[in-house]
Amino acid sequence: MGGVVNSRAMAAKLQCEALNRILQEADSTFREAREIRRSKDLSFYEDSELTRSEHKRIDALVKHLLSGHEGRPCPAGERPIVGASKRAELLRKKAAVA
Numbered sequence: 001m002g003g004v005v006n007s008r009a010m011a012a013k014l015q016c017e018a019l020n021r022i023l024q025e026a027d028s029t030f031r032e033a034r035e036i037r038r039s040k041d042l043s044f045y046e047d048s049e050l051t052r053s054e055h056k057r058i059d060a061l062v063k064h065l066l067s068g069h070e071g072r073p074c075p076a077g078e079r080p081i082v083g084a085s086k087r088a089e090l091l092r093k094k095a096a097v098a
């Protein structure tokens, strides 16, 4: 009986609702930004606004992964940390080129 409860708790631990929400928001932010950039010529100001909102999403994601659970790392976050830092790295390179 205790075993069932425990394994449920462990399965739940690997899924973090807050993390999923943050990832979804980040994803839609990136997708929107891509669509906007594709659909028209942006002014420098408009583009930097887009970039800023993308960075905000990355910051929120990294913050949650590192300390989102009462100051402790997100238990669901092992792989997304790699993905997030790679993405941030790409953005930084893109920003440096532009």
Ligand SMILES: [Zn+2]
Pocket: 016, 017, 018, 019, 064, 068, 069, 074, 075, 076
């Ligand atoms: Zn979490």
